[in-house]
Amino acid sequence: MRKKRRVGMADLAVAGSPEILVTIGLGSCVGVALYDNRARIGGLAHIMLPKANGPLVSNPAKFADTALPLLVKKMEQRGALQRRLTAKLAGGAQMFKLERATDTMRIGERNTEAIIEWLTEENIPVLAQDTGGSWGRTVELDTETGEFLVRTIARGEKRY
Amino acid sequence: MNPKWSDMHYDVLKEVGNIGAGNAATALAALLNQQIKMQVPNVAWLPFDEVADRLGGAEEPVAGILLNVESDAPSTILVVFPLQQAYFLLDILFSRPLGQSDTIDEVGASALEEVGNILAGSYLTSLSSFTGLTFVPMVPAIAVDMAGAVLDYVLAEFGQIADQVLLIETEFQALGEDIYSYFFLVPKADALKAIFAALGVDYT
Numbered sequence: 084m085r086k087k088r089r090v091g092m093a094d095l096a097v098a099g100s101p102e103i104l105v106t107i108g109l110g111s112c113v114g115v116a117l118y119d120n121r122a123r124i125g126g127l128a129h130i131m132l133p134k135a136n137g138p139l140v141s142n143p144a145k146f147a148d149t150a151l152p153l154l155v156k157k158m159e160q161r162g163a164l165q166r167r168l169t170a171k172l173a174g175g176a177q178m179f180k181l182e183r184a185t186d187t188m189r190i191g192e193r194n195t196e197a198i199i200e201w202l203t204e205e206n207i208p209v210l211a212q213d214t215g216g217s218w219g220r221t222v223e224l225d226t227e228t229g230e231f232l233v234r235t236i237a238r239g240e241k242r243y
Numbered sequence: 244m245n246p247k248w249s250d251m252h253y254d255v256l257k258e259v260g261n262i263g264a265g266n267a268a269t270a271l272a273a274l275l276n277q278q279i280k281m282q283v284p285n286v287a288w289l290p291f292d293e294v295a296d297r298l299g300g301a302e303e304p305v306a307g308i309l310l311n312v313e314s315d316a317p318s319t320i321l322v323v324f325p326l327q328q329a330y331f332l333l334d335i336l337f338s339r340p341l342g343q344s345d346t347i348d349e350v351g352a353s354a355l356e357e358v359g360n361i362l363a364g365s366y367l368t369s370l371s372s373f374t375g376l377t378f379v380p381m382v383p384a385i386a387v388d389m390a391g392a393v394l395d396y397v398l399a400e401f402g403q404i405a406d407q408v409l410l411i412e413t414e415f416q417a418l419g420e421d422i423y424s425y426f427f428l429v430p431k432a433d434a435l436k437a438i439f440a441a442l443g444v445d446y447t
Contacts, residue, residue: 092395107301108392109395111399131398132399132403136404180384181311181381181382219391220392221302
């Protein structure tokens with residue numbers, strides 16, 4: 084049995100081969116996996132919101148624009164290089180079909196947009212994206228291979 | 244936990260939960276023609292990651308019914324049935340032998356939304372008479388999926404300003420303890436201020 088480490092909601096973690104990083108029950112949240120194929124170091128963030136609101140950020144892992152730089156920094160401290168990183172992401176669903184689609188209700192979509200925007204700016208290629216829809220997802224990053232597993236309740240699982 | 248709070252703040256919110264849930268339990272009993280037991284409400288500030296643990300873990304399959312509440316004390320109500328409990332509930336509602344349902348189709352989803360509607364409506368009615376505030380529940384929506392995924396949309400609304408969320412939680416039980424559900428009243432940013440002000444409790 085391989086060692087698995089759980090990443091909670093609004094949290095992030097870095098691990099080296101052969102550890103597996105897991106985050107469960109993503110709805111509008113997005114799980115972002117970064118991987119350095121050479122160093123075999125992976126990072127996983129469970130992002131809740133697109134942008135931090137002002138300078139008082141109590142928990143940077145919660146927001147796309149503060150979680151991703153922090154994740155890269157922590158991976159580099161473990162020996163990864165930003166120019167070798169690739170990204171895979173899943174989540175960003177809209178779980179409830181509510182009548183008035185205000186901005187807060189598109190939170191999943193806005194999370195995904197903010198993440199893609201940041202990755203594009205930082206030249207980190209996105210190798211897989213399993214986002215949107217109205218279903219929950221659990222993801223696992225295998226730091227030995229970089230494989231990204233996406234599990235659902237009613238729609239089976241996919242490997243990227 | 245909010246450090247500025249005294250026991251009185253928690254006691255007042257427990258009373259809010261008690262009064263609301265008492266009326267909701269009566270309505271549910273009439274709907275199901277069953278005796279309903281209700282647990283003492285639990286009032287707690289919880290870190291986001293611990294909310295799903297209340298429902299048996301983030302990957303536990305549940306049916307969640309969400310209602311936004313427009314009010315001077317704007318809130319969100321989330322009624323959660325662990326999936327097996329939702330099936331039992333549908334069996335009772337449609338007078339089928341217990342254990343027959345094994346899926347939630349469109350009709351079942353509407354029925355569960357209506358249960359959420361009835362619970363929320365009766366809860367808010369007594370909350371209105373207790374506080375003098377107006378509470379108007381919006382149209383309910385259902386999601387059947389992992390507990391974490393059902394919850395995170397509700398939590399995300401609080402994420403911008405806090406790392407914890409205040410839950411006023413009540414557990415209902417029917418058929419002995421075979422059917423249970425969780426009822427969460429989650430006050431939004433300024434709602435707590437309005438509730439405490441209405442009840443004459445200092446709140447800074």
